[in-house]
Amino acid sequence: GAGVSQTPSNKVTEKGKYVELRCDPISGHTALYWYRQSLGQGPEFLIYFQGTGAADDSGLPNDRFFAVRPEGSVSTLKIQRTERGDSAVYLCASSLTASGGSSTDTQYFGPGTRLTVL
Amino acid sequence: AQTVTQSQPEMSVQEAETVTLSCTYDTSENNYYLFWYKQPPSRQMILVIRQEAYKQQNATENRFSVNFQKAAKSFSLKISDSQLGDTAMYFCALRENAGNMLTFGGGTRLMVKP
Numbered sequence: 283g284a285g286v287s288q289t290p291s292n293k294v295t296e297k298g299k300y301v302e303l304r305c306d307p308i309s310g311h312t313a314l315y316w317y318r319q320s321l322g323q324g325p326e327f328l329i330y331f332q333g334t335g336a337a338d339d340s341g342l343p344n345d346r347f348f349a350v351r352p353e354g355s356v357s358t359l360k361i362q363r364t365e366r367g368d369s370a371v372y373l374c375a376s377s378l379t380a381s382g383g384s385s386t387d388t389q390y391f392g393p394g395t396r397l398t399v400l
Numbered sequence: 401a402q403t404v405t406q407s408q409p410e411m412s413v414q415e416a417e418t419v420t421l422s423c424t425y426d427t428s429e430n431n432y433y434l435f436w437y438k439q440p441p442s443r444q445m446i447l448v449i450r451q452e453a454y455k456q457q458n459a460t461e462n463r464f465s466v467n468f469q470k471a472a473k474s475f476s477l478k479i480s481d482s483q484l485g486d487t488a489m490y491f492c493a494l495r496e497n498a499g500n501m502l503t504f505g506g507g508t509r510l511m512v513k514p
Contacts, residue, residue, distance in 0.1 A: 317502075322506075390447070391437075
């Protein structure tokens with residue numbers, strides 16, 4: 283596709299429920315990133331994939347959060363037993379490569395999924 | 401750990417005038433990259449400009465330019481000839497060469513007034 287797409291655009295759920303957020307990166311991009319943006323703040327890193335593997339998951343807040351990228355393209359962020367504090371915009375980004383030194387590692391962002399936990 | 405600070409929560413500028421947004425950062429690395437992203441109400445982060453720390457020359461992209469002061473760890477964004485479409489949140493971000501994650505500042509809300 284022309285850009286990074288994320289579905290759904292908005293998700294409202296009840297406390298304790300399970301949710302899945304999907305990210306379709308730019309075609310051919312090997313690196314994929316998830317960030318969380320709380321209201322009035324800058325995005326915070328959650329996890330980064332290089333191909334199918336999670337190369338850095340140091341930003342995941344706890345074990346309720348999990349992400350996969352089974353075929354090296356689409357990624358799903360999964361949140362179990364949602365809490366009200368999980369309410370935020372979840373942003374996905376992709377880059378052609380992951381290594382530094384050239385513009386091919388520039389991260390391009392999707393429009394995000396706004397998650398509201400009631 | 402790296403940090404990014406934007407000290408101006410909100411700024412306003414008249415259309416066609418020039419505005420400068422401030423950003424300071426901290427990192428222990430010598431090689432790193434700095435970015436300015438724009439986030440309009442549509443939520444999508446749009447890359448405005450990128451600067452490699454090893455380059456002394458300040459990056460420019462049309463009406464957007466940066467003032468990169470490595471010793472001071474300062475990275476300000478100058479928008480010339482401001483347009484109504486420049487109204488958005490602006491985020492400064494840092495990526496260390498050894499890592500892949502972006503560390504963002506808290507953002508500056510820019511309003512361009514007609």
